[in-house]
Amino acid sequence: MNKHNILFIGLDTHKEFSQVALLEDGRGVKAVNYGKIKSTKQSFIKLARTLQSKYPSATLHFVYEAGPCGYWVYRLLTSLGHCCYVVAPSLIPKKPGERIKTDKRDALKLAKLLKDEELTAIYVPEPDDEAIRDLSRARDRAMNDLKDAKYQLKALFLRNHIQCKVNDNWSNQHLRWLTELVLPHPSQQIVLTEYIGTITERLKRLQRLDNELHNQIKNWRFYPVVKAIQAMRGIRIVAATGIIVELGDLRRFDHPRKLMAYLGLVPSEHTSSDKRKLGSITKAGNIRARRLLVECAHSYKHKPNVSTELKKRQESISKEVNDIAWQAQLRLCRRYQRLMARGKHRSVVVTAIARELIAYIWAISREVAVAPVKPELRISRVPA
Structure with missing residues (x-):
């Protein structure tokens, strides 16, 4: 068996399975399809050990696209001592006439581009940084949900020509005025009650996330x-x-x-x-x-x-x-x-x-x- 310095491994990761492609370091060497493996920690550990035993003198360089599956593959492979790169899909070069896209081709393409140094790795946050980011994004999502609920209530008032005489919107006085409001039709009254309940619930949700965000970031390294x-x-x-x-x-x-x-x-x-x-x-x-x-x-x-x-x-x-x-x-x-x-x-x-x-x-x-x-x-x- 020939000795190689680097073995480039392209991964097309998905929820259930991941496609693997290999490309040895050398001039004129073509990438080969390794096959599918399950997207589990045990499968990736077994893959890394198998390739390391097959290519004992080579350094394993893994690469895969960033996606909804997160960075657990990156953290797992780096914890095993291997090099791993996560690339943004929007920065991957693509030929204008390329019309066929499969998992096999994507894995082969990633291995080739990594060898040619045409990929730019993205910044992968640390686990605790990602946890604070999830909390911050959840708070942002709660704020957007609250705004959507308020827009729906305002749209109901606009359709029925109801004008609020309280200047300070969503204050305690305004919320009391909403609860005392009586619409002409029972169906509309049910809609009003549901909208008020939704706004109240989302206000409490936003307050809970605000409190947790303030408490959690105090122990954060940043x-x-x-x-x-x-x-x-x-x-x-x-x-x-x-x-x-x-x-x-x-x-x-x-x-x-x-x-x-x-x-x-x-x-x-x-x-x-x-x-x-x-x-x-x-x-x-x-x-x-x-x-x-x-x-x-x-x-x-x-x-x-x-x-x-x-x-x-x-x-x-x-x-x-x-x-x-x-x-x-x-x-x-x-x-x-x-x-x-x-x-x-x-x-x-x-x-x-x-x-x-x-x-x-x-x-x-x-x-x-x-x-x-x-x-x-x-x-x-x-x-x-």
Whole structure:
């Protein structure tokens, strides 16, 4: 048997089964189909041991697409001491005339592209980071569900020409007015009661998730970063947590421009010869982090100011971080007004502010010490 340095293994993972393809390191070697295995930990452990015994001098390099099955395959294979890469499906090269797609072809394609170094691995969060991200996303989903329920109730009032005389919507006074409201038809009264019950239930659900989020992040290793970036205007604990859980460790970016491009906040470009054309932003990367940054950017339309609430958030933060936050407020408020004076659309201005806002968040993250990952969290337990 020939000795090989690297064995490239393409995996097309699914819920029940996974397709496996092998490609040996060498010139002119073709990828071969290994077959299907069950998508269980025991099957992947057996696959790794079989390939290691068959190719004792080779280093195993696994690759698979990111999907709904999560990162347990990555963590399992890395805990066994093998190299594993998770790639984004949108970044996999595809031929224009390619019309046939099967699991076998996908696995073979991944092995070939990994060998040719044409794949870009994504950032895989640690297990505890992913757990906080799930909680943050659940809170975001609860907020959206609450908004949907409120929209349905408002639509009912609009269809029946019912106007509320309480100015403060969804206050205690407004909720009392809803319970005292009587509609002309019994069927509509049932609908009103159900809508009110749904809103009340979802308000309690949102409050529970808010409390859990506040309690859980205090023991999180990125909590110092979450606390530090709240020194900036327009960024409170929910937005700060959402940005950090989606982006992870910002220190892996050696320059803020790479972080801007990662979030898709840079303009698209088409340059040919001496002609250069810039388009809209690329909108690549994490959608939720980009949306949170745009929401926070709206706060910089006002003049620079440190409110009482912002001052309280800055009390337990170092002077270096507070100086960066004040510098960001001076620059971003001035830039917001300058772009609006030039006649730019408000959405364009807010996007430009969000692009620079993440640069200041990156600068703050480098001023804060983050606890290292615990060994028991870095390596998942592998069954015997």
